[in-house]
Amino acid sequence: MSAKPILEKLAVLADAAKYDASCASSGTVKRDSTQSKGIGSTEGMGICHSYAPDGRCISLLKILLTNFCIYDCRFCINRASSNVERARFSPQEVVTLTLDFYKRNYIEGLFLSSGIIRSEDYTMEQLIEVARILREEHRFGGYIHLKTIAGADPGLIALAGLYADRLSTNVELPTEAGLSSFAPEKKPETIRKTMASVRVGAEDAIEAAKSRLIGKAMPPRFAPAGQSTQMIVGADAARDDDILKTATNLYSGYQLRRVYYSAYSPIPDASRDLPPVRPPLMREHRLYQADWLLRFYGFERAEIMEGASGGMLDLAIDPKLAWALQRREAFPVDINRAPRELLLRVPGLGTRAVDRIVAARRLGKLRLGDLAKLTASVKKVLPFIVTPDWRPGKLTDSADLRARFAPPAEQLALAL
């Protein structure tokens, strides 16, 4: 199709992939090249091999197979009607790039996505072909993340899961209304069905492993790093509450490992009705914090929303602190007696700090000085805890508690 040199294609097709927030290369099976005598390993924990000046880690070669697309989603730089420069890699070219980069220890593996060309099935087949060549012809043991093409045949999804460590299907926008207005060709039910087939594929593989005959080889693992999704924040009118509602439904329905929230960032050649603003990075950050509270801290969505107003999270302070300020009657918490679940609700205490506290207090009463060794944020914790040598007194209920934590109002720069 295109006779562009590799370097130019790489520039176009990596640029087109930079809006996807996911980067993880962790949580897969432990695998290395000593048996296969090929190249590549995964050891559970992913490695960030570099960092871009936008603070985001570079763990995988994140590119599109092509940025041609028959869809016309308005938030997307690659939509059919966009005037962006187009390019297309052959599967072999992607394989060569991946191996060249991997052997120099630049990357943990490949994150391959694509614009939709010809049909969903054709595009999905092309993505699978790249993974197949890497795994079968080159005994590549590194990490592979394939973007599934929503609407592709479930048989293709099942095949993709045999080669990939992770599969992901982007929901794109958090609400049905947003999707139908910005991406009329993308159907929410198609996206959900594709996610469902990933979950069914994983469950079938587990079932097959359980029911195998003794002595028979284990059937291949299906996408051992699970599935994830991404939604764009700030392009449409969805509120944080809507976003978290969608996230909780997705977590429960499709056993997602991660939901990525991607602040809408202005794209060149934008559609007229999109906000040409700075990406709402703080909002994105607060959503990730709220997501963490849902998954690791035992919070319900409705509780997180107690600290919000009008369905939007507080941008000045983190969601756990915002919740605690609304629920002061629950504090202070006794560090030496409170159960784990309650400690997890103390602003400033993370899961690791809580684990350390629970372990350390078995061997003796914890005092304020001890706490400094177990958590980095003693100052933040003070109004919410009790130790033998510390009581917050009126601090917990003081009216200016929020002001203690919120960043000071900034003097706006004057234009000269």
Place this chain on the structure above:
Amino acid sequence: MREVVLAEPGDFAEWRSAARGLLASGVAPEDVSWRGSEEGASLFGDETVGAPAGAVSLPRELLEIAERVICHRDPEVPARLYRIIWRAARDRQLLARTTDAEVDWLRKADKAVRRDVHKMHAFVRFRRLGEEAGRESFAAWFEPSHRILRLTAPFFQRRFYGMDWAIVTPDARAIWKNEALTYGPGGTKGEVPGSDVVEDQWRTYYGAIFNPARVKIDAMRAEMPKKYWKNLPEAQDIAPLLAGAEARVERMREAAVSLANPLTDKWRTRVPDELLLDDDVKTLGDVARAVDRCTRCPLYCNATQGVVGEGPERARIMVVGEQPGDQEDLQGRPFVGPAGQVLNEALEEAGLDRTRLFLTNAVKHFKFEPRGKRRLHQNPTTGEIDMCGWWLDKERAFIQPDLIVTLGASALRGVTGKSASIKSMRGATHELEGGGKLIATIHPSFLLRLPDRERAAEERAMFVADLIRARELAA
């Protein structure tokens, strides 16, 4: 005062054999002085390594930590480590005393070494030397903060088994060749090629994947400290990328929205499929397509798909359940989950062939409440059942069954439009408006929820009896 001279700083085996001897001979930490060999020869050299008087057991975790911490460049490390194992031999709980000052130091030193190991895994950059007999060889120069080469080399061995490589550091080098890992003396940067053929591609990628609209320099520097930059080929591009970022964003913002690409229509081969209107539902197949796009009630928002009935169009018996469950929602077929299993067994026992029945639900979309990683089934409201009755009626109209078996109260409501109790309806056969007969029984999921075994067996027998009656009625 005993004096121990360590010939090779960072060598765990050497430190361990010295420490083991001291510990076994009961030499207290304050009576030992640890020195590196570069600090000059010792007066009391070998005096320390006495014969172990007895095995001293230490927690395995402590030894694992010590093996890492010995690589730390702090010259105090051998002595501090000895003090800790001295204490640990007397206090099995020592490592758990995270508030103890020395344990705190140990944890922090360990963390620093582990971080350095992690950064080395990440930031080593191989450069290609050449290829011989189909096997490529590479070399890398790296300057770790601590003496961690031996901790990291096995990682590279596992990862790059299929190629030859060497990593040169100021302290030592690791070489992987002929499927063997060996170590040698430290070296200089000059021993490794100054560039690589794919470095331009890598730098192109680095520049392209950076989003100029989200500059966050501090986040980058926290994870990729400047001290590593001089050996990372992409790092030379950081300054120019940052310098150009603002202008790139500005250009994006100012760029007038251009006209649609003229090729748009050529690429867009399809139009979005049109919504099926109620009047367009002319066959059973249309029902399936239309239900999937049904937005009559809000249940469609969270369910995966609409699940319609399944079975031959000439089925004499139609079995109606409540709504799809978790598995039905994922697979798009009725009665494939746990309740479906119960139903299958009961049908078989009653002598009914599932493939000859038309199985469907009163409500076509799954209603649930998300709870962590699970979806809890929620009963549909009568409003939802009545709304969805439109589809059930369509299915009935196409199948025209002689007999309808309703499973549970929701199904009964869906078929009759009335909320009667199953108890009052059960055991009799009812004539349906518009033709056909009705048998009302319980939903198989009811059997799954009964904790009392005896009661469950009783209920199950009654359920099978209802199905047998259905078989006889339709015969």
